[in-house]
Amino acid sequence: MKGVLPTDRRGVRELGAEDLVGWDEVTHGVVLNSFDGIVEDVAQVAPEERPYSDFNSYTATVASWRVIKPVYNRDICIDCQNCWVWCPDTSIISRDKQMLGIDYDHCKGCGVCVEVCPTNPKSLLMFAEAQEPEDALAKWPEKKKKEKK
Amino acid sequence: MIEIRWHSRAGQGAVTGAKGLGDVVSRTGKQVQAFALYGSAKRGAAMRAYNRIDDKPIINHAKFMLPDYVLVIDPALAFSDNITENDKPETQYIITTHLDKKELIAQIPELQDKSERVYVVDCMQISLDTIGRAIPNAPMLGAFVKVSKMFELEDFLESMKRVLAKFPQKIIDANMSAITRAYNEVK
Amino acid sequence: MADKMELNEVEVWDGNYAAAQALRQAQIDVVAAYPITPSTPIVETYGAFVANGYIDGEYVMVESEHGAMSTCVGAAASGGRVATATSSQGFMLMVEVLYQASGMRLPIILNVVNRAIASPLNVRGDHGDMYAGRDSGWVQLDAFNAQEAYDLNLCAFKIAEDVNVRLPAMVHQDGFLTSHTAQNVSPLSDDEAYEFIGDYKAIDEMLDFSKAVTYGAQTEEDWHYEHKAKQHRALMDSYVVIDRVFAEFKEKTGREYKRVESYMMEDAEVAIVALGSTVETAIQAAEELRENEGLKAGVVAPRCFRPFPFEDIQEVLKDVKAVAVLDRSCPMGAMGALFNEVSASMYTTTSRPIITNFIYGLGGRDFSLEDAKHIFREQKGHADVGYITTQIQQFSGLRGPKLGFFESKRSK
Numbered sequence: 001m002k003g004v005l006p007t008d009r010r011g012v013r014e015l016g017a018e019d020l021v022g023w024d025e026v027t028h029g030v031v032l033n034s035f036d037g038i039v040e041d042v043a044q045v046a047p048e049e050r051p052y053s054d055f056n057s058y059t060a061t062v063a064s065w066r067v068i069k070p071v072y073n074r075d076i077c078i079d080c081q082n083c084w085v086w087c088p089d090t091s092i093i094s095r096d097k098q099m100l101g102i103d104y105d106h107c108k109g110c111g112v113c114v115e116v117c118p119t120n121p122k123s124l125l126m127f128a129e130a131q132e133p134e135d136a137l138a139k140w141p142e143k144k145k146k147e148k149k
Numbered sequence: 150m151i152e153i154r155w156h157s158r159a160g161q162g163a164v165t166g167a168k169g170l171g172d173v174v175s176r177t178g179k180q181v182q183a184f185a186l187y188g189s190a191k192r193g194a195a196m197r198a199y200n201r202i203d204d205k206p207i208i209n210h211a212k213f214m215l216p217d218y219v220l221v222i223d224p225a226l227a228f229s230d231n232i233t234e235n236d237k238p239e240t241q242y243i244i245t246t247h248l249d250k251k252e253l254i255a256q257i258p259e260l261q262d263k264s265e266r267v268y269v270v271d272c273m274q275i276s277l278d279t280i281g282r283a284i285p286n287a288p289m290l291g292a293f294v295k296v297s298k299m300f301e302l303e304d305f306l307e308s309m310k311r312v313l314a315k316f317p318q319k320i321i322d323a324n325m326s327a328i329t330r331a332y333n334e335v336k
Numbered sequence: 337m338a339d340k341m342e343l344n345e346v347e348v349w350d351g352n353y354a355a356a357q358a359l360r361q362a363q364i365d366v367v368a369a370y371p372i373t374p375s376t377p378i379v380e381t382y383g384a385f386v387a388n389g390y391i392d393g394e395y396v397m398v399e400s401e402h403g404a405m406s407t408c409v410g411a412a413a414s415g416g417r418v419a420t421a422t423s424s425q426g427f428m429l430m431v432e433v434l435y436q437a438s439g440m441r442l443p444i445i446l447n448v449v450n451r452a453i454a455s456p457l458n459v460r461g462d463h464g465d466m467y468a469g470r471d472s473g474w475v476q477l478d479a480f481n482a483q484e485a486y487d488l489n490l491c492a493f494k495i496a497e498d499v500n501v502r503l504p505a506m507v508h509q510d511g512f513l514t515s516h517t518a519q520n521v522s523p524l525s526d527d528e529a530y531e532f533i534g535d536y537k538a539i540d541e542m543l544d545f546s547k548a549v550t551y552g553a554q555t556e557e558d559w560h561y562e563h564k565a566k567q568h569r570a571l572m573d574s575y576v577v578i579d580r581v582f583a584e585f586k587e588k589t590g591r592e593y594k595r596v597e598s599y600m601m602e603d604a605e606v607a608i609v610a611l612g613s614t615v616e617t618a619i620q621a622a623e624e625l626r627e628n629e630g631l632k633a634g635v636v637a638p639r640c641f642r643p644f645p646f647e648d649i650q651e652v653l654k655d656v657k658a659v660a661v662l663d664r665s666c667p668m669g670a671m672g673a674l675f676n677e678v679s680a681s682m683y684t685t686t687s688r689p690i691i692t693n694f695i696y697g698l699g700g701r702d703f704s705l706e707d708a709k710h711i712f713r714e715q716k717g718h719a720d721v722g723y724i725t726t727q728i729q730q731f732s733g734l735r736g737p738k739l740g741f742f743e744s745k746r747s748k
Contacts, residue, residue, distance in 0.1 A: 030559075032550040
C-alpha cells in the first residue's frame with residue numbers, strides 16, 4: 001500500500017515485519033531516531049516529506065485491522081478541519097487548511113471523522129473496505145431536507 | 150595517636166569544636182579525624198563528638214576509643230553521662246563547671262581517684278561574657294591548648310582566625326578572647 | 337561564568353563536603369535533589385555554591401526522590417551533565433527511576449551516603465541502600481573515607497560519560513562514618529579537576545531539534561531482552577574504562593585506585609573482605625595482629641561493587657586459606673550478598689578457600705578494631721584445622737545469644 005502522495009514513505013512495512021537484529025546491533029539506550037539523518041526545522045516539513053526512520057511508527061501500517069473505511073468527497077467538503085482535529089490516528093491529510101484525503105495506512109476505520117463532519121450530506125462516509133472509491137462516490141446520498149416543525 | 154572524646158549537648162558546638170580543632174591541627178601537618186554521633190537528636194540531647202590526631206593517616210573508623218582527653222562542655226553531663234567510660238590511667242579530663250575542682254570531684258565518685266587528671270574551667274560563663282551566647286566550644290579549645298601543651302597559644306589563635314575567616318570580625322575577636330580567657334583560667 | 341574557589345593543599349573536610357566540592361568542580365548543568373539525612377549536606381552545600389555564583393548550572397528542588405531522579409533523567413536525556421545525592425528511604429523511592437536511567441544509558445552521578453533502611457527508622461550507616469541498587473545497572477564505586485569520596489566523584493564523571501560506558505554511576509560512602517567525619521583531604525584546584533573530568537559530550541540529546549529522538553521506548557519480548565543484554569555487556573565491559581580512568585587519576589594525583597583494593601595480601605593466610613569505612617578499620621586490625629600476634633592477616637575490598645570484579649577477586653584470594661566476608665546489610669533469609677558473590681568467584685577456582693559470612697554494623701552499630709581482630713583470629717582457627725569450625729553465617733557485635741546459621745558439609 002502506498003500513501004496518497006508520491007513522496008510518502010508511510011506503510012513501507014507491516015508492523016513487526018522488520019529484520020530482528022541481535023543484541024549487539026540494537027540502539028544505544030533504546031534511543032530511537034525519528035528520522036534518518038538531520039532534519040532542520042522539522043515543524044515546517046510536511047509529514048510525507050520527512051525522512052521517517054524505520055523506528056518511527058509512521059512507517060508501520062495497521063491498515064488491515066480496518067473492515068470499513070471512510071471515503072472522502074471533495075465536492076461537498078468545506079475544509080472546516082473538524083475531521084483533522086478529531087481523528088485519533090492523525091490519518092486525515094490536510095495541507096494549508098485544505099483537505100487532501102485519508103491516510104489509509106494508519107486509519108483504523110473508527111468513523112469519528114464521519115460523526116464530526118458538519119456538511120449535508122456528509123463529506124466523509126463509511127463504506128466496506130473492498131468498495132472502490134469511485135463506486136462509493138457514485139452512491140453518495142442527496143442533500144437531506146430540513147424537517148418541518 | 151591522640152584520641153579525644155567530647156561530651157556535649159546537641160547545639161553547644163561540640164561538632165564545630167571538634168572540626169575546628171581538627172582544622173587547626175591539620176595546619177601543623179598532622180593527620181586528623183573529627184566525627185560525632187548524633188542523628189535525629191533534638192537540640193539539647195546528650196551527644197558525643199570525637200577527635201583523633203596522628204602523624205600517619207587515620208584509618209580507624211570505630212567510635213570505640215580509649216580517650217587521652219575527655220572534654221565535657223555541658224556542666225550537667227559531668228554528673229549524668231558516663232564521662233569516665235573506657236578511661237585509661239593517663240586520660241585527662243577538662244570539665245566545664247562553675248564549681249571549683251574540689252567541689253566538683255566531691256560530687257562525682259568516678260573522678261575521686263583521678264583528681265590529678267581533672268581540670269575545670271567555666272566555659273559557659275566565659276562564652277556568655279565574650280561571645281554573648283552559651284556556646285562553650287571555643288573556650289574549651291583554649292583550655293585544651295593549655296592542658297595538652299600541644300600548641301603555643303599564639304599559634305593556635307592564628308590558625309583559629311583562619312578557620313573562622315568566613316565570620317564577621319566581631320565574632321572572630323569574641324572567639325579569640327574566649328579561647329584566651331579559658332587558656333588562662335583552666336585549673 | 338562561575339567564580340572559582342581557592343582551596344588549600346590540605347583541607348579538613350567530611351565526606352559530604354568533599355563530595356559537594358567535587359560536584360562543584362565538575363560544573364554540573366542540573367542537580368535535582370530532595371535532601372535526606374545523612375546525604376543532606378551534599379546538596380545543601382551544592383545549593384549554596386550555586387546561590388553564591390560558583391556554579392553556572394541549575395539547582396532544582398523537587399517534591400520527592402522519585403521526582404529528583406526523574407528530573408535527572410530528563411535533564412540528562414536533554415543533554416546535560418547531571419548529578420544528585422540521596423540515602424536510605426530516599427534511595428528506595430528512587431529505585432524505579434534508577435533502572436530507567438541506566439536503561440536509557442544516561443551518565444548521571446548519584447552520591448549515595450549509605451544508611452540503614454526502615455523499619456525501624458534509623459539514620460545511621462549500613463549498606464542496605466547500596467545493596468538495593470546492585471541490580472539497577474549503575475556503576476557502583478565505594479569510598480572508604482572523605483578523600484576517596486572526593487576522588488571517586490571526579491573519576492565517576494569520567495567513567496560514566498565515557499563513550500564506551502555511558503552508564504550512570506553511584507559513588508557510595510558510609511553515612512556518618514565517612515559523610516560526617518572530617519579528615520585531611522587534598523583536593524585538586526578547580527582547573528585541574530575540571531580538566532581531568534573534561535567537557536560534557538552529549539549523545540542523542542533531546543535538545544538537538546535537528547535530530548529528533550525518543551527516550552523510554554516500549555519494547556516487549558521481541559526487543560527487551562536484547563537491549564538488557566547489551567546494557568549488561570556495557571556494564572561488564574566498563575572495567576576497561578574504569579581501570580584507565582583510575583590510571584589517569586594516579587598520574588595526576590599520585591593516588592591509586594583499583595577495582596579490588598588489597599592490603600597485605602602478598603603473604604596473607606587469612607583475609608577479611610568488606611566494603612566501606614570498615615575496610616580501613618580492618619586494615620589497622622590486620623596490621624596490629626601481624627605486629628603483635630604474627631597472624632598473617634590481609635584485607636580485600638571491592639572498590640567497584642558493580643561491575644563486580646569477579647576475576648580480580650579470584651586472583652587476590654587464590655592463596656588465602658580462610659576468608660571472612662562481611663556484609664553490612666541484613667540479607668533477610670539468605671547469605672549476605674557480598675559473601676555469595678565472593679564465594680561464586682572462588683568456587684570457580686581450584687583453590688577454593690574456606691569462606692564464612694559475617695553480618696555486622698547494622699544501623700550504624702560500631703565495628704571496632706577488636707571486632708575485626710576477633711574475626712581474623714577465628715579465620716586463623718579455620719585455617720589451622722582445615723575446616724569451618726563455626727556456623728557459616730554469624731552475627732558480629734549483636735547483643736543476646738549467639739546467632740548463626742548453617743554448618744559446612746565439606747569433608748576435612
